Amino acid sequence: MRALTLLLLLALAGCQSARYDIATPEPGEQxxxxxxxxxxxxxxxxxxxxxxxxxxxxxxxxxxxxxxxxxxxxxxxxxQSSKKADTSLDKSSSVGLAAPQLGNKELGDLSATLDGKRAFAGGASASQQxxxxxxxxxxxxxxxxxxxxxxxxxxxxxxxxxxxxxxxxxxxxxxxxxxxxxxxxxxxxxxxxxxxxxxxxxxxxxxxxxxxxxxxxxxxx
Structure with missing residues (x-):
């Protein structure tokens, strides 16, 4: 099984390297x-x-x-060229539930709080001369x-x-x-x-x- 996997990797590498096989130029081509x-x-x-x-x-x-x-x-x-991009995203939310009451008695153990927050940041830059x-x-x-x-x-x-x-x-x-x-x-x-x-x-x-x-x-x- 390992030998088969190795042969498969070599075959894929050969296919990939074929993309770089450019015909060697010669002087005096037509x-x-x-x-x-x-x-x-x-x-x-x-x-x-x-x-x-x-x-x-x-x-x-x-x-x-x-x-x-x-x-x-x-x-x-x-x-000469250059490019730069920055992206930032931030979002937060919060939900709270007060303790319910049953008559004159407050059920404090049933209170709840829910918080949520999302954040994303990305950046990219490129330059060439x-x-x-x-x-x-x-x-x-x-x-x-x-x-x-x-x-x-x-x-x-x-x-x-x-x-x-x-x-x-x-x-x-x-x-x-x-x-x-x-x-x-x-x-x-x-x-x-x-x-x-x-x-x-x-x-x-x-x-x-x-x-x-x-x-x-x-x-x-």
């Missing part, structure tokens, strides 16, 4: 790969030196606006009909004890790109930013499967 423009070098039409795909304007700085162009995202994300700064250079994956650019890209850094990677995708306006071909991450619409790592250091920061089991909602105690 969803994050840079958009490369294929073909030969652009040539002018009808003997002209002007080639529209490689157009250079004389009246503005060179900025990303075509598929395959490179754009630098300046990461300056900072979020996150910050991310740096740079990541991405490519334009698509130009929408209204001129908005869909960008995506990733950056991988190999360290002694593992890898760290940064991924970003979102939508940007050409008007928000500055003269140095950069844009703040706060101006990226529908931004999806991932900063994580893999390797021995990342694994050391994760709890073991038995710890996750005892901390899971399935644990009955």
């Amino acid at each position: 969803d994050w790969a840079p958009t490369l423009v294929q073909g030969d070098k652009a040539q002018g039409e009808d003997g002209s030196l002007y080639a529209k795909p490689s157009m250079l304007t004389l009246f503005q700085d060179r900025r990303a606006y075509r598929v395959g162009d490179i754009l630098t995202i300046v990461l300056n994300e900072q979020t 996150n910050s991310l700064s740096g740079y990541i250079t991405v490519t334009v994956a698509k130009v929408l009909a209204n001129g908005v650019l869909a960008v995506r890209g990733e950056k991988w850094i190999r360290l002694n004890q593992g890898d760290e990677f940064l991924r970003l995708r979102g939508l940007v306006r050409v008007d928000d790109i500055d003269g140095q071909n950069r844009i703040s991450s706060q101006r990226v619409a529908n931004a999806q930013i991932t900063y994580a790592g893999r390797g021995s250091l990342a694994e050391a920061n994760q709890p073991g499967w038995l710890t996750r089991f005892f901390q899971s909602p399935l644990f009955p105690f």
